[in-house]
Amino acid sequence: MAEPIAALRGVTVDLTGRTPLGPLDLTVARCEILALVGASGAGKSTALRLLAGLQSPGAGLVSRAVGPGRTGFVFQSPTLLPWADALANVALPLELAGRPRAEARGRAAAALGAVGLGDRLDARPSELSGGMAMRVALARALVTAPDLLLLDEPFAALDSVTRRGLIEDLHALWAAADPRPAVVFVTHDVEEAVYLAGRVVVLEAATGRPVVDLPTPGVLPRPARWRADPACRQAVETVAEALEAAMGLSVGAPA
């Protein structure tokens, strides 16, 4: 197997007033889409921050084969600068990296076009719907052509139609990128995980340890109708059972 883009080996994280998380072992291969599912508080966001290099582990090893500025991150909320328009928000990562303003704005306009917002470049975040603001956040994460794209329950707050549209778009953007980035995607929606990802990892409640690591059938990217495929239904069922088991393990478990 080629060198992974990012990996956690025996990583523990100390949390104030809680059982420490871990030990976590997780490997992210280049160009794959990996979904992390788990109960609330299972350390999904912490795992993402470790992979992003935003948080240092209490013990263990985080390895990242990602160039500086080549990690994209989409948070649970759009997290845009409220005083800046869509174009300036998307250009931000490039301008922080010292790219010339004209180049940054040009690439930002292209990234916004790719998420279907080419006509809303000068809109402030307050003028955008939740789904559109999320698209801006996605464009901002993709504008640096990242090697590693991390998404922390990015669509959880959206209605199901908007959400499905964004998932399709994410799928298409990933498939069209050259080279394709590795994507790690946190969700508590099992169907979303199975449809979008090539591999689903279930995290145990409380400790956040990966307990199930399941490749999903078929080849990415998948057509939208694959959601109705028996293979998809079967995989959703398997992951849902694993998730229930992982959550059940925590009940009455010693702290």
Add this chain to the structure above:
Amino acid sequence: MRRLVDLAPPLFLAVLLLAVWEAACRLLALPSYFLPPPTAVAAALVEAGPRLAASAWVTFVMAVQALVLAGLIGGALALAVSLNAAAERAVRPLAVALQVTPVVAVAPLVLIWAGLDHADRAVVALAALVAFFPLFSGMLTGLKSADPDLERLFDLYGAGPLQRLWRLRLPSALPFALEGLRVAAGLAVIGAVVAEFVSGSGATQGLAWRLLEAGNRLRTAEMLAGVLCLTLLGLILNAAVALTARFLLRR
């Protein structure tokens, strides 16, 4: 039309109160040194108008100087302190101590230090002293108000301290700093008046001095006219800050 409907209730109340006041003065035959009727206050306002306007200008300039001084010191200190948690812990108690110390009690000291020949400097210093806390506190709160996920985003893209300050923390701080300025503007006028009262020598010719002088001569109508000028001054400063805020924060 809409505005007229909005304005009618407060206008009606003001007119009613003035009418009651006028009627009470006439019916009870109150001596004018005790409580002059509104018409007498209006007359005094016209008669003493030029003097009061000149004094209002003096007070206004001193209050604005104090605001600028307090804004520079408070803003710079908040900026320095926001970069270091230990510095904040060191400075916070001092800032609070400064805030709770009554300005009247400190005024005589500051007058001595400024020199009796420079009472105007003492007035500016004391007004700046009371205006300092809301400016410092507002700026510091604002600088730390940025969304933690946005701070993470800046970490992710390796932003330098100056980039973070300029592109994230200062814009986040702006609404808080402006709210601090609005509070400070009112306090600066109060501080200037208190300081002038304490200096009481006529070395500064601000509105407080006019009040003292008119009081000494039992010209009560002129005193009330002076108070009215102070209220107007406070309102004007407040409106100026509110307009600036609306201009800067339009989104």
